[in-house]
Amino acid sequence: MTTAPRAGDDIEVPAAYRAPMRSRDDGVREGLAVERALRIGVCGVGGRLDRIPESPAEALAAVDAAFGERAARRLERFSSVAEGSFVWTRDVDGLLWLGRIAGPWRYDASGEARAVDLVHVRACDWLDRPVEPAAVPSGVHESFARGGRNWQSITRADAAHLTAAVWKSRRSG
Numbered sequence: 001m002t003t004a005p006r007a008g009d010d011i012e013v014p015a016a017y018r019a020p021m022r023s024r025d026d027g028v029r030e031g032l033a034v035e036r037a038l039r040i041g042v043c044g045v046g047g048r049l050d051r052i053p054e055s056p057a058e059a060l061a062a063v064d065a066a067f068g069e070r071a072a073r074r075l076e077r078f079s080s081v082a083e084g085s086f087v088w089t090r091d092v093d094g095l096l097w098l099g100r101i102a103g104p105w106r107y108d109a110s111g112e113a114r115a116v117d118l119v120h121v122r123a124c125d126w127l128d129r130p131v132e133p134a135a136v137p138s139g140v141h142e143s144f145a146r147g148g149r150n151w152q153s154i155t156r157a158d159a160a161h162l163t164a165a166v167w168k169s170r171r172s173g
Contacts (some may be wrong), residue, residue, distance in 0.1 A: 013164040014100070015153060016086040016140070019043050022149040023117035031092025033118040037126075042108070043087050043099060044121035045078050045151050047071055052109045059107060059120065075120055078151045079105035086163045087124060088140050088154070095130035096140065098166060127170050135169075137162035 021033040023046045037043055047067055053059035056079045064072035085101045103123030113119045133141075139156025140163070154160070 013160050014082065014085045016088065016137075016160045016163040017081060018140070018143045018150075018152050018154055019045075019087045019089045020144075020149050020151075021045070021089055021118055024149055025117050028115075028117050033116040034089050034091050034097075036112060036116050036118060037089065037121075037124065038091070038097060041102075041124055041126060042118070042121040043089070043101060043124035044108070044118040045075060046117035046119065047075060048114055048117055048119055049107070053107050056105050059105070063120075074150055078120065079122075081122075086160065086167065088136075088143075088163070090144050091130065096133070096136050096144070097126055097130050098163065098170070099124040099126035100167070127167075131166055131170065135166055137166070 021037055021044060022030060023033060025046065033044070033046070047063045049059070049062045049066060051062065053062050059079070060072050060076055063075050081101055083101050083103065087099045087101060089097050089099070091097065101122050102125045105120060105122055108119050108121050113121070137156070137159050139154050139159030142156065143152070143154045
């Protein structure tokens with residue numbers, strides 16, 4: 001599992017990632033993919049394909065052919081993240097939601113997935129409500145403040161440990 005080490009800590013925690021779930025297709029209204037992801041328990045990235053890929057390798061080749069190497073690398077990063085990794089997303093109201101990756105990559109060819117361009121998905125166990133802004137680690141706020149539509153690691157050193165604490169407190173409470 002990809003982990004985030006912390007100096008002096010023997011406990012390893014899963015890494016934390018930012019998942020904007022915002023299509024690169026400007027015709028897709030912002031927020032629709034996040035709403036769907038939270039509702040059905042997935043996390044994902046866009047990149048609609050004409051043919052349904054049967055495997056991550058087939059999907060990478062098809063995304064590379066359709067959208068280029070950079071898009072394929074983004075999909076590869078997303079599909080290779082360890083199950084149990086933390087993921088943050090932001091809804092259309094600016095509220096931050098915390099989840100954990102709970103399954104392998106799959107291609108969702110449903111009409112609803114294609115409509116919101118959230119077709120490369122993984123099961124995700126989302127908290128049942130957004131996290132209060134004061135409880136969100138600073139590194140998470142900073143990651144979203146930079147903007148962008150890319151799935152990416154939240155690299156601030158304490159983000160993963162603070163995220164794990166938020167997860168634990170919300171799941172036990």
